[in-house]
Amino acid sequence: PVHQLPDETVCYDQLPYEWPEEPHPFIGASGTFTLTSSAYTSYLGCDSMVRQTIKVLPIKQTHLPLRYLCKSECFEINGTPYCETGTYQEHISTDDGCDSVVYFTLIKIVSKAVVAEPDTITCAVTSVPLSGAGSTSGNTVTYQWFNPAGQVISNAITGTATAPGVYTFVVTNSVGGVSCRDTAFATVPGNLTPPQVDAGPDRVLTCLITQITL
Secondary structure: OEEEOOOEEEOHHHOOEEOOOOOOOEEOOOEEEEEEOOOEEOOOOOEEEEEEEEEEOOOEEEEOOOEEEOOOOOEEEOOEEEOOOEEEEEEEEOOOOOEEEEEEEEEEOOOOOOOOOOOOEEOOOOOEEEEOOOOOOOOOEEEEEEOOOOOEEEOOOEEEEOOOEEEEEEEEEEEOOEEEEEEEEEEEOEEOOOOOOOOOOOOOOOOOOOOOOO
């Protein structure tokens, strides 16, 4: 007689699967398989066989869309944070007890603001240049300079300061619909104290003293 065993479900990551009954065949692909064992002598002295249906579940894969991250951001999946540019895969257990593989790629957007130390504004030097040389550059990058009052004075990597104070430089890099910003500050010193002049004590011109030297 043939004894029917209960159906069994096998995860794809358990392949190759070896059936425990003689002749121990191996299953190496997903699908549904009905296996019949070799005949063996039962305790009743008669030949007997066992049969079982094995269902191997297909591999579960998910490909996430490309993700862009700013400098301080991470992407977390299955409790694990990913914070750097790269292509990754994460194994996640599903309700049926089998692993699901999630594939994803991260790109870190670079946005770095750098400012040069500005010169001093004086009574003689009424404006000084501002420079963001060394900052992130490229077709996806924009710049803004703000004066101490918070007003935009330039949309370029350089600007001009006309008063002492703290100037703000913002670099924005926009890629894939994500905008990442970095900020740097340039303090413009000022020396606007008028020079002191001393022409000496007061002098009086008279009929006898018609000129004096200062």
